[in-house]
Amino acid sequence: MTTTNKTVQDLTAKYEFLLCEIENKVAIVTIHRPPVNPLNTAVFKELTQLMTELENREDVQVIVLTGSGEKAFVAGADIREMLELEAVDMLEMNQTSRKAFSTIENLAKPVIAAINGLALGGGLELALACDLRIASEKAKFAFPEINLGIIPGGGGTQRLQRIVGQGIAKELLYFGEMITAEQALQWHIVNRVVPAENLLSEACEWAKKLAEKPSVALRMLKLAVNSGSNVDLESGLTIEMTCFGNAFATEDRKEGMQAFVEKRKPNFTGR
Template sequence: MTTINKENNTNYQYIKVDIASKVAVVTIDRPPVNPLNSAVFIELTAIFSELEQDKNVHAIILTGNGQKAFVAGADIHEMSSLNAAEMLEMNRVSGEAYNKIANLSKPVIAAINGVALGGGLELALACDLRIASERAKFAFPEVGLGIIPGGGGTQRLQKMVGQGIAKELLFFGEMFDAQRAIDLQIVNKVVPVEEVLSAAKEWALKLAEKPVIALRMLKLAVNEGANVDLTTGLALEMASFSTAFATDDRIEGMAAFVEKRKPTFTGK
């Protein structure tokens, strides 16, 4: 197991990273409920930038420390002390982190081990897949603070659940449980609290064995296709298909299929 830390010239105060078997586990460690402040956002952008360049990492899990909270929202103590200009800068920093995760070339799984509120739920929505504890709770409570989500919540949520449900969750800001989250397809899977990380690792290990360029093209086609018309999306899919088809992994995958053996992908 490899841990990214001060020893390799990276100083993370609120982030822990463990790497094993091509899977990186990124843990937000700001007890007791892992709130997001500017420093955490900066560290998230930095570590995901590092992991994107690390050829030994094929899949990433994002989680929170402990069983109480994935991330219990943004740090309101910090936000309440900011003026409008300072808040705009914090939004820029947070937006960079959310977008880095959402657009990363590698799959990212959120292991939601506890409450995911406001900015914490936005963080989960920026990931590709979400596995939640059966005890997890979710909410966008911003309206009760006189504000609205500022990290993509109004946009990513409606693309998942539709405008009607999105407006209900955003307008009322009420807590909902893991069962409703899976009913609304906000999360992919719900497991007992003690199995959240192991379930996420099981998925991540499977993804880590997939051909990396094909996965990258899949994520690109789905993400970008969600924001364009069908004709443009189909053209994007064809371009992504062509990129994947030109790889050594495609040759290996098809040869393995014909020869009835397990493929050995090299990422080329």
């Protein structure tokens, strides 16, 4: 991101494992548990809390989520923590992770995953909960849980098949093998692959473009797509119609149409 007219809100004092700064209506959230940023109960809770806070901030329109360092986005859940848990405790951790991923998925604002390295297990589940995914050419992806005698528990079996279809999903889930960024692109797991040195700037460029869009219409788009994907077609069309009506009722709709007629750039205000 550029430093011109930079207004940064540093939220890191509140969190042990997350870094966050805000500039030009874009929040960059970095998971910081070097060297490979594994997810544990504390990280899940912090993600839920921070994402909820960003949801309620008027100076944030789009969120970019990434991992610290060059080695990993998130290299899975913290196996050391899991190894010490009994089944009932694991269920509690699973519920905590589910809350974090669902919070991100259902956030009214777009979330872009900037996948800078390994996205394994829970890390891939985290990326799948985001709206868009941009990967470094060095990134690698896998659901290796089968090799540990378990299965994904953070939505991997459900979100993956909705993106790539059952055949490819089962291949990744059953074999637990690593795939490259290019393979992830071919299978539509990620939207774009870029050189490692350009990853964050590309993600922020996308975020900047989205931050300039009419925020209510963008929120209605996300709601229509997410909610419609889990119902039958007729119900989905009803959801779309309701969201369309909400967007049409805004001042931004009037401004957008007027600007189109007058052949000028619209000035959206989020109202």
